[in-house]
Amino acid sequence: MKQQLAINGGHKTVQKQFPWPIYDEHEVAAVAGIVRSGKWGNPDCGDAVEKFEKEFAVYCGSKYAITCVNGSVSLRLALIACGVKPGDEVIVPPYTFITTASSVIECNCVPVFVDIDPETYNIHPKAIESAITERTKAIIVVHFGGLACDMDAIMDIARRYNLRVIExxxxxxxxxxxxxxxxxxxxxxxxxxxxxxxxxxxEGGIVITNNDELYAMMRSLRNVGRVEGGQWYDHYNPGCNYRITQMQAVLLSCQLKRLAEQTSRRNENGLFLDQLLSDIKGITPLRRDATITKHSYHIYIFKYDASEFGGLSKEKFADMLAAEGVPCFKGYPHPLYKQPLFQNKNFMCYAIPDDVDYMTIHCPVAELACATEAVWILQHAMLGEREDMIAFAEAVRKIQSAMKADL
Known part of the structure; x- marks a missing residue:
């Protein structure tokens, strides 16, 4: 007998809730300790920020880490430190959050959109190389959803063309x-x-690097243009106050202690869910090869084929899956270059050439992902148990059975 879909009043396949963020009294006590100390600011009130920066650098295997107010500003700091000048071109993917590209605009540079790999939804190295011009100065690669880009190929291209790479x-x-x-x-x-x-x-962000000069510049930009060893009211670079607080730093230090175990759990669940969903016609997990030694699954993404679900649109499928209790989302509605910001060239900066026209850009893989293919399961759901992954797959099968029964 056909099961009634939850969206139509039936029982949810997934009854469990997946809380986020995860914390306990360690986080509460750490933040309370800073509040009671009365030393909340940075850099003149305590060393919690510097402590976290060192912890994160060690965790990532990098020489330096510099915190800042958010991940959008961190991209801007990286671009300026990498030496981009007004009118320079920066290659970016179109399937990502807006700030990957808008940070380029903020630096008075030109985002150049290149398409993504249809099997990974990450920026395609071949598309990068074909887009390089004499004005190209940097590449921003996005490890979308936590799946690593083809970094060997990308770093080879960057070395051959003398380009900076921002991850x-x-x-x-x-x-x-x-x-x-x-x-x-x-x-x-x-x-x-x-x-x-x-x-x-x-909120908050951070940049990491092994380069002494890039570190010094990003540290200065983050701290109103001050330089190490300089006076408080001496300002050498066009920075701003992008510092985080001591409270954020101690919270991050506590959360960092949880990260390795949480990532291992997401990674294991993602591999298991790949197996489960690969057995369902019309569902294709994104490809991860042997180079991907750990996937963070900030987003678990699969490709959806409506023809195996009675022609059900991706939007309706995602709504049904969410109603079944799977924390999911239908993804971006369109690639970045179709955002009004780029279609209308509402840049408020002076160095974008008049001949730049985002209305003519066409990245077919990204457009297909947005329109009909990509469905996301969110990271907190990937912290569940194996039986939760089984329930996610069961929810997909339930929808497929209902759609086929209606034909």
Missing amino acids: DAAHAHSAEYKGQKLGSIGDVGSFSFQSSKNLTAG
Whole structure:
């Protein structure tokens, strides 16, 4: 007998809730200790920020880490430190959050969108190379959902063309490529600590690097242009106050202690869910090969084929899956270049050439992902048990059975 879908009043397949963030009295006590100390600011009130920066750098295997107010600013710091000038081009993927590209606009540079790999939804190395011009100065790669980009190919391209590589690792805390933490492979790695992220303090960001000069510049930009050894009211670079607070820092230090175990759990659940969903016609998990030694699964993504679900649209399928209790989302509605910001060239900056026209951009893989293919399961759900992954797959099968029964 056909099961009634939850969206139509039937029982949910998944009854469990998946809380986020996860915390206990350690976090509460750490923040309370800072509040009671009366030393809340940075850098003149205590050393909690510096302590966390050192912890995170060690965790990532990098030489330096510099905190800042969010993951958008961290990209801006990285771009400026990498030496981009007004009018320079920066290659970016179109399937990502807006700030990967808008940070380029904020630096008076030109985002150049190149398409993604249809099997990973990460920026395609071949598309990168074909987009390079004499004005190209940097590449921002996004390890989307926590799945590592093809960093060997990308770093080879960057070396041959003398380009900087910025890793947008906002989804990739603790993820690895060939055993190396993401964010530590390019010139700069950028992370977000926004409330949905795998490592969070509600807001915040950080950049990591092994380069002494890049570190000095990003540290200065984060701290109103001051330089190490300089006077408080001496300002050498066009920075701003992008510092985080002591309360955020101690919260992050506590949360960092949880990250390795949480990432291992997400990674194991993701591999298991791949097996389960691969057996369902019309559902294809994104490809991860042997180079992906750890996936952070900030987003678990699968490709949806409506033809195996009675022609049910991706939007309706995602709504049904959510109603069954699976924490999921239908993904971005369209690639970044179709956002009004780019279609209308509402840039408020002076260095974008008049001949730049985002209305003519066409990245077919990204457009297909947005329109009909990509469905996301959110990171907190990936912290469940194996039986939860089984329930997620059962929810997909339940919807498929209902749709086929209606034909």
